[in-house]
Amino acid sequence: MSGILALSIFVVAFIFIATEKVDKVKVVLIAAGLMAVLGLIPGSQVFFSEHEGIDWNVIFLLFGMMVIVGIIKQTGVFDFLGIWAAKSSRGRPYRLMVMLMAITAIASPFLDNVTTIMLIVPITLVVCARLNISPAPYIIAEILASNIGGAATLIGDPPNIIIGSRAGLTFNDFLIHMAPIVIIIFVVFVLLTRILFRKSFDFSADHVAEVMELDAKAAITDFRLLTRSLIVLALVIAGFGLHAVFHIEPSIIALVGAGVMVLVSRPDIPGVLRDVEWHTLAFFMGLFVMVAGLVHTGVISIIGTWVVDTFGGNYFGAATALLFGSSILGAFFDNIPYVATMTPIVEGLVAQISDPQTGQALWWSFALGADFGGNGTAVAASANVVAIGLAAKAGQKISFWEFTKYGIIVTLLSTLMAWGYVWIRYFL
Numbered sequence: 001m002s003g004i005l006a007l008s009i010f011v012v013a014f015i016f017i018a019t020e021k022v023d024k025v026k027v028v029l030i031a032a033g034l035m036a037v038l039g040l041i042p043g044s045q046v047f048f049s050e051h052e053g054i055d056w057n058v059i060f061l062l063f064g065m066m067v068i069v070g071i072i073k074q075t076g077v078f079d080f081l082g083i084w085a086a087k088s089s090r091g092r093p094y095r096l097m098v099m100l101m102a103i104t105a106i107a108s109p110f111l112d113n114v115t116t117i118m119l120i121v122p123i124t125l126v127v128c129a130r131l132n133i134s135p136a137p138y139i140i141a142e143i144l145a146s147n148i149g150g151a152a153t154l155i156g157d158p159p160n161i162i163i164g165s166r167a168g169l170t171f172n173d174f175l176i177h178m179a180p181i182v183i184i185i186f187v188v189f190v191l192l193t194r195i196l197f198r199k200s201f202d203f204s205a206d207h208v209a210e211v212m213e214l215d216a217k218a219a220i221t222d223f224r225l226l227t228r229s230l231i232v233l234a235l236v237i238a239g240f241g242l243h244a245v246f247h248i249e250p251s252i253i254a255l256v257g258a259g260v261m262v263l264v265s266r267p268d269i270p271g272v273l274r275d276v277e278w279h280t281l282a283f284f285m286g287l288f289v290m291v292a293g294l295v296h297t298g299v300i301s302i303i304g305t306w307v308v309d310t311f312g313g314n315y316f317g318a319a320t321a322l323l324f325g326s327s328i329l330g331a332f333f334d335n336i337p338y339v340a341t342m343t344p345i346v347e348g349l350v351a352q353i354s355d356p357q358t359g360q361a362l363w364w365s366f367a368l369g370a371d372f373g374g375n376g377t378a379v380a381a382s383a384n385v386v387a388i389g390l391a392a393k394a395g396q397k398i399s400f401w402e403f404t405k406y407g408i409i410v411t412l413l414s415t416l417m418a419w420g421y422v423w424i425r426y427f428l
Helices: 002-019 024-037 043-048 056-073 077-088 093-111 113-131 136-150 158-167 171-177 179-196 205-212 223-241 250-265 269-275 278-296 299-311 315-332 335-351 356-373 382-393 400-427
Strands: none
Touching (some): 002 024, 002 299, 002 335, 024 043, 024 278, 056 077, 056 250, 056 269, 056 278, 093 136, 113 136, 113 382, 136 179, 136 356, 136 382, 136 400, 171 179, 171 223, 171 356, 179 400, 315 335, 315 400, 335 356, 356 400
8 A cells, every 4th residue: 555655655755756847846746855854764764765765876976066067167267268269160060069968978977967958058048149040940959969078987867867866876887888989979869959959050240259359268267166066077087087986976076076166165154055056956855765766665666576577688679668768758748757766676686697797788778878868858868958948048049849859869879879888798
C-alpha cells in the first residue's frame, strides 16, 4: 500500500513537472513534503542516508561551481569571447554560428551547460542585433551544442553529476569514456548545421561595419580578477582530474575552490550569493526526496527486479534499451528527474553483473542517452528552458516546435552514433 501511495505522488508530480503548468520547484517540494509527512520515508534518512535521501555531493558540487562561475562572470570574459567571435567571423553567419557553438561546447563541460547558456545567449542577442539577423537559429544551435558538449564531463550536465555520484564514477572516467564520442558527434553536428540552418545564413555587408567597430578588450572589466579566477578554475579542474588519486570528493574540491575564489577576488558576498541558482538547488533537493520515497517503499526494487529478469544475461540488449529508452523518454521529460528516478534501477542492474567493464558500459549507455535526449524537445533539459526564456525576455520568441524540429534530428543522429560507439568499444 505504501508503495502505491509513493508511486502515485511521484507520478502526479512528474506530470506537473513535464507539462510545466506549475513551477517545478513548488511541485517537488510539495511532493517531497507529502512523502515525509505520510511516513513514506523517515525524516532522518532524508538528510543522512546516502541512497535514500538528498545527495549532498551533488548539491554542494553545483553550489561550489555556481559561486566560481558567478565571480568569473564579473570579469566580462564571456562578453569578450562573444565580441571576439563576431569580429573573427567578419559577420559571416555560418562562421559566426560555428564559433559561438565552439565556445559553448568548450565551456559547457567545465562550467555546466545551464551556466554556459546563461552567459552566451545574452551575448548572441547583442551580436545578432548588430548584424540585423535573427538570433533564433544561433540560440537553438548553442542549446544543442551545450547539451552535446556538456555530456563530456562529470560536471558538464546535471544528469552526469547524479550518475557519477551514485555509480562512483570519477571526473577522469567521464573524460575517458564520454569525451571521445562527444567530440566526434560535435564535429558531425557542426557540419550538419550548415544544412539544418541553411535558410538563415543570409549575409548583409552593410551591418558588418558596426560589429567590426566593437572593442573586445574593452569588455574585460578586471584583468587582475580574470587572471586570479582562471588560475583557481584551472586548479579546481585539475583537482577533479586527481579526485581518484587523493580520494577527495568533487563536491569538496568545488567548495574549496569557491572559498579560494572568494578570498582572492574579495567580491561582494551578497552579490555572489544572489547569482547562485537557489531555484535549481531546491529543485534537486526536493527531487532526491521524491525518489527516496520510491526507494524506501520498495518500488524501485520491484522495477529493478523486473528489468534484471527481462534482460537476463543479454547485456548489450540492456545497454541498447538504456541508451534509446533514455534518449526517447529524456526528450519528452526533463532529463534531471528522469535520471534521478532511473539511477537506482540501473545501479541494481549493474550489481548483477560480475564483469566491471560490462557494468560500466550500462552506466555510459544510460548517461549518453539521457544527455543527448536533452536535445529532443524544448522542455527536455534545463538549458533549453533557460535559453528559450532568455530569448523570449528579449522579444525573440522561439516556439516549442521551432526548436523541436531541429532537436529531434540532432537527438536521433547523436543516439545512433552513441549506440555504434557503445557496441564497438564495449561489446564487439
